[in-house]
Amino acid sequence: MELLLFFFFFFLFSLLPLSSTQANDTTLPGSIARTTKQQLLATMSPGNRSATEPFLSSPSGKYAAYFLRRGTAPVPVPDAVGSGNDFCYIQVAEISTSDSRWESDCVPVSISNACSLIFSDSGLQILDGSNSAWSTDAQSEFPVQNLELDDEGDLRITGEDGELAWKASDEPRQNQHCGETGSPGLAAAAPSSAQTIGKGSETPLEQPPSGRSMGRVGPTPEGVNGAGIGYGGLPLVDSTPYDSGSLKPEVGWVGTGRALLLCLGVIGGVLL
Numbered sequence: 304m305e306l307l308l309f310f311f312f313f314f315l316f317s318l319l320p321l322s323s324t325q326a327n328d329t330t331l332p333g334s335i336a337r338t339t340k341q342q343l344l345a346t347m348s349p350g351n352r353s354a355t356e357p358f359l360s361s362p363s364g365k366y367a368a369y370f371l372r373r374g375t376a377p378v379p380v381p382d383a384v385g386s387g388n389d390f391c392y393i394q395v396a397e398i399s400t401s402d403s404r405w406e407s408d409c410v411p412v413s414i415s416n417a418c419s420l421i422f423s424d425s426g427l428q429i430l431d432g433s434n435s436a437w438s439t440d441a442q443s444e445f446p447v448q449n450l451e452l453d454d455e456g457d458l459r460i461t462g463e464d465g466e467l468a469w470k471a472s473d474e475p476r477q478n479q480h481c482g483e484t485g486s487p488g489l490a491a492a493a494p495s496s497a498q499t500i501g502k503g504s505e506t507p508l509e510q511p512p513s514g515r516s517m518g519r520v521g522p523t524p525e526g527v528n529g530a531g532i533g534y535g536g537l538p539l540v541d542s543t544p545y546d547s548g549s550l551k552p553e554v555g556w557v558g559t560g561r562a563l564l565l566c567l568g569v570i571g572g573v574l575l
Contacts, residue, residue: 333362334451337422340543345370346419352389359452366456369394370420373482390481391418391429395456404456405471409481410437426460426469443468
């Protein structure tokens, strides 16, 4: 009897890891599968104004996707929009040449906040501290699940059904030189003699790109040394396990249940 119980529990526990990892077996090279509601891909601490962190590479290794933080130009332009802020953005570049293939918008963030890149229901999202500063605004009938970088240097986001929700090639941008004088988000103010009479400094110096909201007029500091962000300088993100609605884990548990009933039947037959 004791031997039968030993084999029963050994068989049962040997099946549990199979069912828990089955959903991750389909992750392809050059892709990231979302496992939490707000999955942290990269983060840059305040004060690190020239940081570059890779978070994904294409299957062949030709291209890589980076998260960058850049400070403003060494000589600030008086009255320039964005002067004194840092800029965080995504860049896809060819590894061998460092040539830019695609970039996200130059997003201004507070110099006192960490900026982070997360994978969420909106697709890719840049946080200023714990506030959203930019996102891909991916649209899909089902929740977004996979981030892919192909060998053409195109970032793609797909839903759990494989439907395309967003791709970088629909928003072509490159070589913006974020943080440098004249770059997007850091336009120099017009000379006082060129300002419209009666308008003065109220004349807007910068408009967000057509069809894309910048989220805020400027970054919102969350306190000295990034107060308002999580432990260890990380943003306050929702790390609740992502429920994609996939039936794959359930299939594993169905198999475990059948095995359990079979073992119970064998033990019951022996006892009778």
